[in-house]
Amino acid sequence: MSDSSLQQRLDEVFSSFQGRAQELIPVLQAVQREFGYLSGETMLAIANFLRIPASRVFGVATFYAQFRFSAIGRKHIMACRGTACHVRGAPRIVDEIKNILKIEEGETTADGEYSLETVACIGCCGLAPCIMINGEVKAKLTPKKIAELFAKKE
Amino acid sequence: MTEINLLINGKAVVAEEGQSVLAAALAHNIYIPHLCDHPDLKPTGACRLCLVEIAGQVVTACTTQVLEGLEVKTDTAEIERVRKTTVELLLINHERNCLECASDASCELQKVAQYVGIGLHDLKKYGAAVKRVDIDDSNPFFNIDHNKCIKCGICIRTCDELQNLGVIDFANRGYDTVVSTFDGRPLIESDCKSCGECAVRCPTGAMTLKTQQTPTREEKTICPYCGCGCGMYLGVRDNKIVSARGDRENPSNSGSLCVKGRFGYEFVNSPERLTTPLIKESGEFRKATWDEALDLIAKKLVAIKGDKFALLASAKATNEDNYVLQKFVRVVMGTNNVDHCARLCHAPTVAGLAQSFGSGAMTNATKDIGMAKCIFAIGTNTTAAHPIIALQVKKVAREGGILIVANPRKIDLCRHATIFLQHKPGTDVALMMGMMRVIVDEKLQNENFIKARCDNFSEFKKSLAAFDLDFVEKTTGVAREKIIAAARAYATSGTSAILYSMGITQHTHGTDNVLATSNLALLTGNVGRPGTGVNPLRGQNNVQGACDMGALPNVYPGYQKIVDAKNQKKFESAWGAKLSNKIGLTHMEIFDAITDGKVDFLYTVGENPVLSEANAGHVIEALNEIKFFVAQDIFLTETAQFADVVLPAVTYAEKDGTFTNTERRVQRVRKIIEPIGDAKPDWWIICQLAKRLEAIRHPVLDTGSKSVRGVQCSQHSVDSAVKPRNDAVQQNEAMQRNNDAERLGKLNASGFDFENAEQIMDEITAVTPSYAGINYERLECAAGLQWPCPNNEHPGTPILHTEKFATVSGKGNFMPLVYKPSAELPDDEYPLILTTDRSLFHFHTATMTRKVKGLEELRPFEVVRINPIDAEELKINDGEMIKVISRRGEVAAKAKITIASPVGVIAMTFHFAESPTNMVTNPAVDPVAKIPETKVAAVRIEKA
Ligand code: SF4
Numbered sequence A: 001m002s003d004s005s006l007q008q009r010l011d012e013v014f015s016s017f018q019g020r021a022q023e024l025i026p027v028l029q030a031v032q033r034e035f036g037y038l039s040g041e042t043m044l045a046i047a048n049f050l051r052i053p054a055s056r057v058f059g060v061a062t063f064y065a066q067f068r069f070s071a072i073g074r075k076h077i078m079a080c081r082g083t084a085c086h087v088r089g090a091p092r093i094v095d096e097i098k099n100i101l102k103i104e105e106g107e108t109t110a111d112g113e114y115s116l117e118t119v120a121c122i123g124c125c126g127l128a129p130c131i132m133i134n135g136e137v138k139a140k141l142t143p144k145k146i147a148e149l150f151a152k153k154e
Numbered sequence B: 001m002t003e004i005n006l007l008i009n010g011k012a013v014v015a016e017e018g019q020s021v022l023a024a025a026l027a028h029n030i031y032i033p034h035l036c037d038h039p040d041l042k043p044t045g046a047c048r049l050c051l052v053e054i055a056g057q058v059v060t061a062c063t064t065q066v067l068e069g070l071e072v073k074t075d076t077a078e079i080e081r082v083r084k085t086t087v088e089l090l091l092i093n094h095e096r097n098c099l100e101c102a103s104d105a106s107c108e109l110q111k112v113a114q115y116v117g118i119g120l121h122d123l124k125k126y127g128a129a130v131k132r133v134d135i136d137d138s139n140p141f142f143n144i145d146h147n148k149c150i151k152c153g154i155c156i157r158t159c160d161e162l163q164n165l166g167v168i169d170f171a172n173r174g175y176d177t178v179v180s181t182f183d184g185r186p187l188i189e190s191d192c193k194s195c196g197e198c199a200v201r202c203p204t205g206a207m208t209l210k211t212q213q214t215p216t217r218e219e220k221t222i223c224p225y226c227g228c229g230c231g232m233y234l235g236v237r238d239n240k241i242v243s244a245r246g247d248r249e250n251p252s253n254s255g256s257l258c259v260k261g262r263f264g265y266e267f268v269n270s271p272e273r274l275t276t277p278l279i280k281e282s283g284e285f286r287k288a289t290w291d292e293a294l295d296l297i298a299k300k301l302v303a304i305k306g307d308k309f310a311l312l313a314s315a316k317a318t319n320e321d322n323y324v325l326q327k328f329v330r331v332v333m334g335t336n337n338v339d340h341c342a343r344l345c346h347a348p349t350v351a352g353l354a355q356s357f358g359s360g361a362m363t364n365a366t367k368d369i370g371m372a373k374c375i376f377a378i379g380t381n382t383t384a385a386h387p388i389i390a391l392q393v394k395k396v397a398r399e400g401g402i403l404i405v406a407n408p409r410k411i412d413l414c415r416h417a418t419i420f421l422q423h424k425p426g427t428d429v430a431l432m433m434g435m436m437r438v439i440v441d442e443k444l445q446n447e448n449f450i451k452a453r454c455d456n457f458s459e460f461k462k463s464l465a466a467f468d469l470d471f472v473e474k475t476t477g478v479a480r481e482k483i484i485a486a487a488r489a490y491a492t493s494g495t496s497a498i499l500y501s502m503g504i505t506q507h508t509h510g511t512d513n514v515l516a517t518s519n520l521a522l523l524t525g526n527v528g529r530p531g532t533g534v535n536p537l538r539g540q541n542n543v544q545g546a547c548d549m550g551a552l553p554n555v556y557p558g559y560q561k562i563v564d565a566k567n568q569k570k571f572e573s574a575w576g577a578k579l580s581n582k583i584g585l586t587h588m589e590i591f592d593a594i595t596d597g598k599v600d601f602l603y604t605v606g607e608n609p610v611l612s613e614a615n616a617g618h619v620i621e622a623l624n625e626i627k628f629f630v631a632q633d634i635f636l637t638e639t640a641q642f643a644d645v646v647l648p649a650v651t652y653a654e655k656d657g658t659f660t661n662t663e664r665r666v667q668r669v670r671k672i673i674e675p676i677g678d679a680k681p682d683w684w685i686i687c688q689l690a691k692r693l694e695a696i697r698h699p700v701l702d703t704g705s706k707s708v709r710g711v712q713c714s715q716h717s718v719d720s721a722v723k724p725r726n727d728a729v730q731q732n733e734a735m736q737r738n739n740d741a742e743r744l745g746k747l748n749a750s751g752f753d754f755e756n757a758e759q760i761m762d763e764i765t766a767v768t769p770s771y772a773g774i775n776y777e778r779l780e781c782a783a784g785l786q787w788p789c790p791n792n793e794h795p796g797t798p799i800l801h802t803e804k805f806a807t808v809s810g811k812g813n814f815m816p817l818v819y820k821p822s823a824e825l826p827d828d829e830y831p832l833i834l835t836t837d838r839s840l841f842h843f844h845t846a847t848m849t850r851k852v853k854g855l856e857e858l859r860p861f862e863v864v865r866i867n868p869i870d871a872e873e874l875k876i877n878d879g880e881m882i883k884v885i886s887r888r889g890e891v892a893a894k895a896k897i898t899i900a901s902p903v904g905v906i907a908m909t910f911h912f913a914e915s916p917t918n919m920v921t922n923p924a925v926d927p928v929a930k931i932p933e934t935k936v937a938a939v940r941i942e943k944a
């Protein structure tokens, strides 16, 4: 993304705000809506726009689980850690994903293919443990199935 | 102040209104455990340790204010139980190898744990604490070990509330909460200014200074860098300075220090210090004894008459040094050829404000600036050059005051500005006259003030006619709306202060610029009250003092003009010598005179004109031609390399004396360590020379007469110069102080028999009316004294011109002005303007700061700051080496692409010998003040 188009998109987002410090959270949300995540660059721009220290923007953004700091992958994984999935072994499933893709929650693989997020119940408790990849549910998972699912990756 | 009576644990306690219960208890030696409270910061109640019981309720003492009749219990069983759990929770996750911690014994957490009765064995059950986060040791001066952090937030609040920077904040949540820079980057990659204010307040070992050792003793002194003149305590171990901390009692800085003050002391013990005199023989320096060097210089000096001699004194040296230096030039050499680097920085201030206000100094005190409702900061990069004064400026902006920043560059201060006027370099007169035009057109001027206290208003008003906003807008490049807004804000706040610095003075119309600031203040009546005034921020630690001491070619100490026969007579009788009434040469003129064959002997003290003088190529030429050149310094500077004899001087830490800071505060500097090698105080060296010259000139006196003491530079006399004074001497001086007239009479003809700095101060005060009431005894008990201080009872003068101005008429003088463009404007061949600026991490030609490893690490080389649009046009990449070329020379440095520089303007410092910026700057001078135009030069850029 060139600097000018980034700035244009930011200006567009900022245009519906007044630039007051109290607007930080809504501005963060709006920027994330526009770009899908918060980058260092966009957070700095927010700090300048609201005239508050950049560290405060970062501090607030990292405090809330709703914000992410890397672009979503082409395939976005939402791993369920709801109760049903949890008792049926979700932690092992998530660990296995992390292990294979070598990313943590909230991160994206270096090639931009996969990103991982954990969520509370995705509403398919009968199929637990389950995950969603770009909205498509993968059900009754085991670490072995995970390995197969992401085999291409390696 | 209202007194409040309360009971703490049954004990009657008298507190001040507004005090917290915690502060009241601590003030009465009642300990309440506390970790997140700091007297400089707003309380947050984060650590929950300072629990107390009031009226059956448990509250945090730090967030509870005292009230009449309050009954406070600090250690009920309930509180003790809660506290113990809180401390345990803190310690479970904390590394527990206290003995290996840099904060062992000074750690507040340790203290609290002891108080609540938790020992290490109590924590065994939790196993070893895990180290979760890497230590951030990227900053050269301090580390952050997050594993020892108790999340008290003191560091964060310090950076936010006191520094107004907010470099750090808490990031993440819950168990993972850390003190973090933006984006979790290492400190060195953040906006951190390395002031260390956060680190010194951290109650635990989480933030610790890298260099600091525990000193064996501490001594009070003054920072040797900038004109803020911050008070500090230096810690010493084995004749080495190992620590520095701010003096909380000092009104100039109230305990704050910037990165240079706190960490910049390493140069004192640098192995590169000059330790013996050096004599150049066939192009090479060889070590010499003092006798050899001084005799050689004296022999050369005898052959030199009057105006063939010139001396550059030092704004880094003490008042006592400078007094003796100018006296030597005038009395012994019979010339007024003495000047110093004030010529290159604030000569227009001295010349301009003397005309309009009658006194060329900052009108108000540093503390005062914080009381302004509106600040107009023009041509001052305050956060870089006067960091502690900048704290006051940022405070005003934070507390809702209006900050108007006028600067061609988008400097750091702009972040805090309400209005930013980005005018073109050299258009200051147009900008300020434009503002005044608005004020007069809108009738916002202070008629009463103008009538009662000013002269020449109608003449001045006429000169405003030329500054209609069309012209001003076109000339300055600033939109008229902004000029109008700034004019209104300044004129109507009721309490407006002007701050300025080199951006105003270093121009061929520098004096006009200064007069524009005084016009603005007079027009709106913003003089003579707290929070107002015209405040030139002086650069060097003692540039004010060096001027006060008469290290200038046209005035004796206290700005007493040499052309006034009355003054000449006064000083002839005081000094017992015939004096010249011919105004001497200024800084730039001295070098011209050398190349013209009019000056044969140059003596420099602590000056580095090879880097600091505009068109430095000419200085080098002169130094190659000069017949004899003596350089007295602490290091073998770029300038000293040219000398025939180099004399090693001591630093501020090795001598007694006084510095006068930018707010006219005279403060004591103390001998804290023994001199390094054979280095000597500047005044001592000059006195030795005076005596030797006297002995050669008048050999008849050479038997037992007082004036020949020390002619033979025996070890004995060397010692007596630096030895503490005995009681008899002290008594003697006390007697002398009682009778000024008698003192004047007593000064003997040679007048260079001083045994210590205090004797020199006594002579200074006898001949300098504005210093008359100052003596070492008084400086001892007070936080220094601000001149004018005309007698021993006078408390000093924080604010000038309160009732009348220091002019002859007592009125403030309006000065009509016209706009004059800079001497060299861009053209096809040299299309860019080069302006000079400063880095926070270095000082002047960096002879001292570059000897400090950490400062060098923070800013290791010169950069050319250039706007992205210019860079793109010239196809220059960030970090690429480029050449900056002017009509006078060229200099190479790395490009730094930044919007801080406007299109068409590039900026460089003059801190780096490898990139000597002054090779290209313009030596054209202001006709009145003779200051060169180092802020505007036409240049072009080429790839290196
Ligand atoms: S050193 Fe100074 S600027 Fe840096 S984080 Fe600490 S308080 Fe802020």
Ligand code: SF4
Binding pocket: B148, B149, B150, B151, B152, B153, B154, B155, B156, B179, B201, B202, B203, B204, B206, B207
């Ligand atoms: S680093 Fe020190 S001052 Fe900062 S929060 Fe941690 S313990 Fe407190």
Ligand code: SF4
Binding pocket: B223, B224, B225, B226, B227, B228, B229, B230, B253, B256, B257, B258, B259, B260, B261, B262, B386, B387, B388, B389
């Ligand atoms: S350099 Fe200036 S601001 Fe910094 S500590 Fe020294 S006197 Fe104070």
Ligand code: FES
Binding pocket: A080, A081, A082, A083, A084, A085, A086, A120, A121, A122, A123, A124, A125, A128, A129, A130
């Ligand atoms: S708990 Fe996983 S889908 Fe409901």
Ligand code: FES
Binding pocket: B033, B034, B035, B036, B037, B044, B045, B046, B047, B048, B049, B050, B060, B061, B062, B063
């Ligand atoms: S000192 Fe009061 S809560 Fe920390």
